Amino acid sequence: MLHAIGWVPLFPLLGFLVLVFVRMPARLAAWVGCGSVGISALVVFASALMYLQAPPEDGYQAITYGIWMSIGNFQPAFSVYVDTLTLIMLSIITGVGFLIHVYSAGYMVDDDGYARYFAYLNLFIAAMSVLVLADNLLLLFLGWEGVGLCSYLLIGFWYRDPENGAAARKAFVVTRIGDTAMTIGFLLLFAHFSTVNIPAILAAVVNADTTDTDVYVLIGLLLLGGAVGKSAQLPLQTWLPDAMAGPTPVSALIHAATMVTAGVYLIARLHPIFVQAPLAMHAVAWVGLLTLLLAGCSALVQVDIKRILAYSTISQIGYMFLGLGVGAWSASIFHLMTHAFFKALLFLSAGTVIFCLHHKQNIFDMGGLRTRMPLTFISFVIGCGSLASLPYITSGFYSKDEILLGAYNSGEALVFWGGVAGALITAVYSFRLLFIVFFGDPHTTPDKSPSLNMQVPLVLLGILSVLGGAIHLPLQNVLPLGTHEDSAHDHTPISVLLAVIPLLGVALAWFLFKRGRLGSAAWGQAQGAPSLVSFWRKGWAFDQLYDGLLVRPFVALANFNKKDVVDALYHGITQLAQWLHFQVSHTQTGNVRWYAGAMVFGVTLLTSAVVFL
Amino acid sequence: MNAANIPLDHLMLLACLIFVIGLVGIMTRRNVLYILMSLEIVLNAVCLAFVAAGAHWGEADGQIMFLLILTLAASEVSVGLGLILQIHRKHDTLDMDRLKELKG
Numbered sequence: 093m094l095h096a097i098g099w100v101p102l103f104p105l106l107g108f109l110v111l112v113f114v115r116m117p118a119r120l121a122a123w124v125g126c127g128s129v130g131i132s133a134l135v136v137f138a139s140a141l142m143y144l145q146a147p148p149e150d151g152y153q154a155i156t157y158g159i160w161m162s163i164g165n166f167q168p169a170f171s172v173y174v175d176t177l178t179l180i181m182l183s184i185i186t187g188v189g190f191l192i193h194v195y196s197a198g199y200m201v202d203d204d205g206y207a208r209y210f211a212y213l214n215l216f217i218a219a220m221s222v223l224v225l226a227d228n229l230l231l232l233f234l235g236w237e238g239v240g241l242c243s244y245l246l247i248g249f250w251y252r253d254p255e256n257g258a259a260a261r262k263a264f265v266v267t268r269i270g271d272t273a274m275t276i277g278f279l280l281l282f283a284h285f286s287t288v289n290i291p292a293i294l295a296a297v298v299n300a301d302t303t304d305t306d307v308y309v310l311i312g313l314l315l316l317g318g319a320v321g322k323s324a325q326l327p328l329q330t331w332l333p334d335a336m337a338g339p340t341p342v343s344a345l346i347h348a349a350t351m352v353t354a355g356v357y358l359i360a361r362l363h364p365i366f367v368q369a370p371l372a373m374h375a376v377a378w379v380g381l382l383t384l385l386l387a388g389c390s391a392l393v394q395v396d397i398k399r400i401l402a403y404s405t406i407s408q409i410g411y412m413f414l415g416l417g418v419g420a421w422s423a424s425i426f427h428l429m430t431h432a433f434f435k436a437l438l439f440l441s442a443g444t445v446i447f448c449l450h451h452k453q454n455i456f457d458m459g460g461l462r463t464r465m466p467l468t469f470i471s472f473v474i475g476c477g478s479l480a481s482l483p484y485i486t487s488g489f490y491s492k493d494e495i496l497l498g499a500y501n502s503g504e505a506l507v508f509w510g511g512v513a514g515a516l517i518t519a520v521y522s523f524r525l526l527f528i529v530f531f532g533d534p535h536t537t538p539d540k541s542p543s544l545n546m547q548v549p550l551v552l553l554g555i556l557s558v559l560g561g562a563i564h565l566p567l568q569n570v571l572p573l574g575t576h577e578d579s580a581h582d583h584t585p586i587s588v589l590l591a592v593i594p595l596l597g598v599a600l601a602w603f604l605f606k607r608g609r610l611g612s613a614a615w616g617q618a619q620g621a622p623s624l625v626s627f628w629r630k631g632w633a634f635d636q637l638y639d640g641l642l643v644r645p646f647v648a649l650a651n652f653n654k655k656d657v658v659d660a661l662y663h664g665i666t667q668l669a670q671w672l673h674f675q676v677s678h679t680q681t682g683n684v685r686w687y688a689g690a691m692v693f694g695v696t697l698l699t700s701a702v703v704f705l
Numbered sequence: 706m707n708a709a710n711i712p713l714d715h716l717m718l719l720a721c722l723i724f725v726i727g728l729v730g731i732m733t734r735r736n737v738l739y740i741l742m743s744l745e746i747v748l749n750a751v752c753l754a755f756v757a758a759g760a761h762w763g764e765a766d767g768q769i770m771f772l773l774i775l776t777l778a779a780s781e782v783s784v785g786l787g788l789i790l791q792i793h794r795k796h797d798t799l800d801m802d803r804l805k806e807l808k809g
Binding site: 097685688 | 804
């Protein structure tokens with residue numbers, strides 16, 4: 093009966109096709125869009141229950157539906173690989189995805205491209221399910237590029253504004269850099285193991301000779317390249333803040349909850365390669381650490397509500413990478429799940445605020461919304477609490493706690509203390525957002541109230557964000573026992589520290605932004621801000637760096653070679669032919685006697701050639 | 706005088722001579738009627754060559770070829786004269802150098 097899981101990508105795909113090819117009223121489009129994902133979610137939950145009741149003996153089940161292509165011995169199949177990691181990812185994708193679809197039905201209600209929006213969203217769910225279900229690298233790549241395409245389409249959803257199109261292109265091109273590295277990594281894997289089947293590769297890696305790890309280091313670093321592109325980590329993080337140009341539910345689904353965590357999934361899925369290559373593991377941990385600190389600092393000073401959340405997403409995925417890098421595998425996946433809950437909640441709450449304040453996004457235009465939008469306020473408190481990982485009552489605490497414990501047990505003191513500092517920054521920026529938006533003096537009055545289908549997902553995600561920490565993920569058969577599960581040491585002082593840090597951050601935010609003057613609108617102005625603030629606000633000026641280092645030289649080169657040197661040869665051939673043609677066409681005078689003479693001349697020439705040569 | 710006594714070379718030289726005369730006529734004459742007549746001379750030169758060669762080898766093929774060319778020449782002249790008549794009516798001239806409308 094687990095075979096039914098193959099239907100999970102098909103329902104949204106069918107929904108996509110129907111929405112694209114059939115014209116229908118907006119209400120029906122919403123039903124098709126939400127319904128297809130809802131059915132998929134039900135299939136996933138049923139499959140998960142079935143799987144947990146009777147888990148297969150070797151920890152996973154592979155189901156083949158058909159051969160994709162057949163080239164000699166190379167036969168990648170439409171086959172899925174079901175284990176608990178797959179099921180967890182699928183539950184997040186379809187579950188959170190369904191809630192965001194329902195929310196979108198309310199949020200996008202005034203938009204012209206209603207059916208187009210749901211078509212893209214459905215295609216995204218289909219591609220993302222393929223990505224996590226795939227049991228060979230080729231199918232995984234199909235899903236990987238599919239979600240990239242949907243991300244591009246949805247960032248540029250309001251395509252009439254050229255800025256949105258530029259943001260979409262930027263996201264596509266920057267992730268493409270990572271994808272190229274990943275493709276090379278996949279090809280190396282294929283060259284090394286002569287198969288694209290993931291279980292076969294992993295088994296070969298586990299049984300391989302451990303003395304020669306160079307190739308694993310190389311492959312690991314290349315795969316990390318793909319992961320940092322998709323998951324917006326250093327140095328390819330620049331696309332995610334701009335990706336906020338898309339509709340807010342899209343930011344919640346694609347650029348917070350699911351797609352950007354694909355990199356984490358990729359590394360977790362192929363973890364034996366990284367276990368064999370300690371250097372690649374270190375690289376993952378350090379990429380995560382640097383990203384979470386850099387993005388945290390940038391989030392501290394942003395003034396656009398969605399950009400704050402974007403930087404916090406980059407920072408939280410940094411935590412996941414840190415966890416993967418120190419070997420706290422299941423903790424990372426746990427954080428992936430809780431992050432999907434609370435970040436989707438935060439984005440949808442922010443969306444509600446934006447929706448009700450007629451699309452204002454500057455947090456200094458908001459203020460005092462606590463009494464006017466109580467439900468949104470409560471969801472925001474839960475979301476920010478989870479993001480800041482307030483101890484014991486939020487899900488974010490449990491997952492971040494596990495990651496940092498893993499870092500502590502791995503013995504990498506620098507990584508651990510960096511992560512702790514990041515936790516402090518996280519608490520400060522999340523509560524800065526809360527204080528500025530919901531407390532203080534009101535600047536704008538909400539003129540709309542969210543509809544019921546916007547409120548219900550908020551409530552459900554709020555419940556998940558609180559209770560999600562209690563879920564125990566059954567990952568012990570899939571991922572190796574993490575460093576965080578090592579119970580030989582006494583963790584009490586560290587646990588106390590990790591519980592105190594967020595509270596300290598909240599207190600700091602209170603003094604700085606609620607009592608202090610840093611919460612005033614003057615600090616929101618780009619001018620007059622201290623240079624460090626504007627430097628952080630620009631995201632450590634990475635955009636400017638890449639612009640000067642890569643974009644400008646490339647554009648200059650393209651301008652220089654406008655005429656294309658390679659084309660010159662072919663262009664020359666056509667020009668020569670044309671010139672000859674014009675020369676010969678002069679002989680066509682229309683004079684019959686001239687023609688006769690030419691004929692005689694030609695015949696004489698040919699005859700003499702035959703006779704004398 | 707017996708025709709068989711004339712050497713083939715002489716006949717061929719004569720045929721060539723007539724052929725060249727016709728050819729020069731085609732290339733130098735401007736009146737289209739004279740061009741048509743020069744064409745007839747060229748054809749007759751070829752006929753002469755065929756007949757002479759046939760006589761030399763004692764074969765009938767040359768004379769058959771001559772009959773064929775005669776028919777061809779007759780039909781060619783009738784079509785050609787018809788065309789010339791039309792050209793004259795339309796353009797009121799038979800000067801080939803002035804009829805250059807097909808210039809590329």
